Amino acid sequence: MLQAVLNPTTAIKPMCLLTAITVMALVARIHGTDKAVREAGFRVLPRLKPAYMPVVLKIINAPAPLAHMNQFVETLPEHILTMKVSTPALPMLDVG
Structure with a gap:
């Protein structure tokens, strides 16, 4: 935690x-x-892998980003919205 306060540039998590x-x-x-x-979009862009950046850039650079974002979410496949995480986000809480 102290490292994140002292050096915020290295504290960016992917x-x-x-x-x-x-x-x-x-x-x-x-x-x-x-x-x-x-x-x-500009805030999340530095945290993304280069392969994923074009997706966010397409939304950011759209003439109407709000409408583009709404359409993008409406057309997401159901399996993406219900996908299970293979590893827990907080491994310290994994008791099983």
Whole structure:
């Protein structure tokens, strides 16, 4: 924790594409503006692997990012929304 405070540049944790899309979808739902969706995309962009960046950049660079984000979420396949995590996010809490 102290390392994250002293050196915030090395404290950036990588983010999967599903998490990035979830963040942007929540921002779209809560704020409902193109500007908010675009700013959220720019915030998650440095945490993504280079292979996933084009997906977020396509949303950010759309003429209407909010509408593009809404359409993107509506067309997500059901298996992505219900996928199971193979490893828990908090391994310290894994008692099984």
